[in-house]
Amino acid sequence: MEKPIQKRTLATRAKLIAAGEAIVSEGGFDALRVEEVVSRAGVAKGTFFAHFRDKDALMERLIGVRLDSILDALSDIPAPKTTDAMVEEMLPMLQFMVSERYVFDLILRYSGAALIDDIGPIGMCIGRHEMVVMGWLNAEGVRRDVDPKILAEGIQAFVFQTLALHFCALHSDISIQSRLGSYLKPWLLAH
Amino acid sequence: MEKPIQKRTLATRAKLIAAGEAIVSEGGFDALRVEEVVSRAGVAKGTFFAHFRDKDALMERLIGVRLDSILDALSDIPAPKTTDAMVEEMLPMLQFMVSERYVFDLILRYSGAALIDDIGPIGMCIGRHEMVVMGWLNAEGVRRDVDPKILAEGIQAFVFQTLALHFCALHSDISIQSRLGSYLKPWLLAH
DNA sequence: TCATTTAATTGACCGTGGTCATTATTTGTT
DNA sequence: AACAAATAATGACCACGGTCAATTAAATGA
Numbered sequence: 001m002e003k004p005i006q007k008r009t010l011a012t013r014a015k016l017i018a019a020g021e022a023i024v025s026e027g028g029f030d031a032l033r034v035e036e037v038v039s040r041a042g043v044a045k046g047t048f049f050a051h052f053r054d055k056d057a058l059m060e061r062l063i064g065v066r067l068d069s070i071l072d073a074l075s076d077i078p079a080p081k082t083t084d085a086m087v088e089e090m091l092p093m094l095q096f097m098v099s100e101r102y103v104f105d106l107i108l109r110y111s112g113a114a115l116i117d118d119i120g121p122i123g124m125c126i127g128r129h130e131m132v133v134m135g136w137l138n139a140e141g142v143r144r145d146v147d148p149k150i151l152a153e154g155i156q157a158f159v160f161q162t163l164a165l166h167f168c169a170l171h172s173d174i175s176i177q178s179r180l181g182s183y184l185k186p187w188l189l190a191h
Numbered sequence: 192m193e194k195p196i197q198k199r200t201l202a203t204r205a206k207l208i209a210a211g212e213a214i215v216s217e218g219g220f221d222a223l224r225v226e227e228v229v230s231r232a233g234v235a236k237g238t239f240f241a242h243f244r245d246k247d248a249l250m251e252r253l254i255g256v257r258l259d260s261i262l263d264a265l266s267d268i269p270a271p272k273t274t275d276a277m278v279e280e281m282l283p284m285l286q287f288m289v290s291e292r293y294v295f296d297l298i299l300r301y302s303g304a305a306l307i308d309d310i311g312p313i314g315m316c317i318g319r320h321e322m323v324v325m326g327w328l329n330a331e332g333v334r335r336d337v338d339p340k341i342l343a344e345g346i347q348a349f350v351f352q353t354l355a356l357h358f359c360a361l362h363s364d365i366s367i368q369s370r371l372g373s374y375l376k377p378w379l380l381a382h
Numbered sequence: 383t384c385a386t387t388t389a390a391t392t393g394a395c396c397g398t399g400g401t402c403a404t405t406a407t408t409t410g411t412t
Numbered sequence: 413a414a415c416a417a418a419t420a421a422t423g424a425c426c427a428c429g430g431t432c433a434a435t436t437a438a439a440t441g442a
């Protein structure tokens with residue numbers, strides 16, 4: 001995080017973000033065009049790229065805001081006791097992630113950080129989600145023979161797998177819930 | 192698959208693919224430009240898009256060829272008996288997948304088919320890989336309480352997770368082998 | 383208050399993927 | 413061989429993300 005001293009800077013950035021949010025709320029994330037953002041914000045194109053590395057950087061922020069609010073709700077909830085309950089609690093997040101193919105691809109691409117110093121909003125959210133989920137693993141019946149960190153990473157893997165197959169016509173006959181459940185049961189439960 | 196009757200059509204397509212292969216072999220997949228392809232092939236730009244839906248369609252073919260040859264070798268090998276051996280056998284495929292970030296992203300995006308009728312080369316290869324891996328699951332010690340199809344899909348999920356974390360600076364201290372192994376053991380082995 | 387340094391903004395310009403009306407070539411028919 | 417119908421190839425054009433030297437505005441120091 002830098003330190004944007006000038007008020008003007010904050011104001012411009014806020015205008016850009018607001019414009020981006022407006023566009024997304026009207027036509028979805030996929031419909032966002034940088035030219036449209038700057039024209040609504042009343043600034044030049046170059047200004048956009050003085051504030052965001054690229055289009056994806058704004059996209060990450062906009063998506064991050066949504067994810068964070070979903071995660072806020074998720075953190076407030078008592079730990080679910082069954083895998084079905086876990087799936088149920090994760091559902092809002094999953095549904096947002098598949099709301100647009102574009103969004104899913106973006107989340108996938110940015111869920112890991114390329115460099116240590118640029119863990120973006122999405123990477124943060126994924127990490128946060130992993131933490132929340134890891135906190136659920138004390139539930140009765142959950143296996144103790146595997147490092148909870150590994151278990152949580154595995155859940156992430158299954159989430160992405162589930163959502164990827166959701167977009168795949170060959171496999172879209174099964175609901176997200178039941179597919180994710182069929183991964184989580186053998187992964188988490190002692191047998 | 193259509194039926195390109197004219198010889199000319201096949202010849203042009205072959206020229207485009209050959210040009211693409213040459214460029215990739217010189218500068219990697221990321222360096223491929225459609226303009227470069229058509230100029231080497233000696234055709235106009237529009238011709239490219241008469242043969243391939245978009246740039247990614249050519250990319251898929253070029254990557255598919257590589258994946259297929261790796262899979263050919265993989266199919267010829269006797270089923271590994273331990274998870275470590277499985278990881279070892281999968282290594283060539285994994286190494287190709289992470290040879291370029293661009294390649295990994297592309298494989299990720301196309302590993303599932305959007306529509307039933309457009310399972311591209313990459314989707315085919317992923318399916319083929321899943322089949323090969325599923326054939327390994329009769330090994331001694333592999334759990335029998337879960338549908339092998341689900342087990343194989345889970346392995347896919349872990350492969351992608353492993354490769355994604357490989358690109359993530361926060362987690363690149365662990366080797367691909369050991370990370371994938373630490374997922375596969377609890378996933379596949381009875382405990 | 384003015385001069386100087388520093389930071390933000392601008393918009394013409396570029397690279398590259400993708401489109402489409404027009405033109406050229408092949409194939410089928412008589 | 414001559415013509416018509418179908419298929420392939422062309423290249424000027426567009427959309428859109430991204431760059432950068434030049435310009436303008438703000439902060440700093442005297």
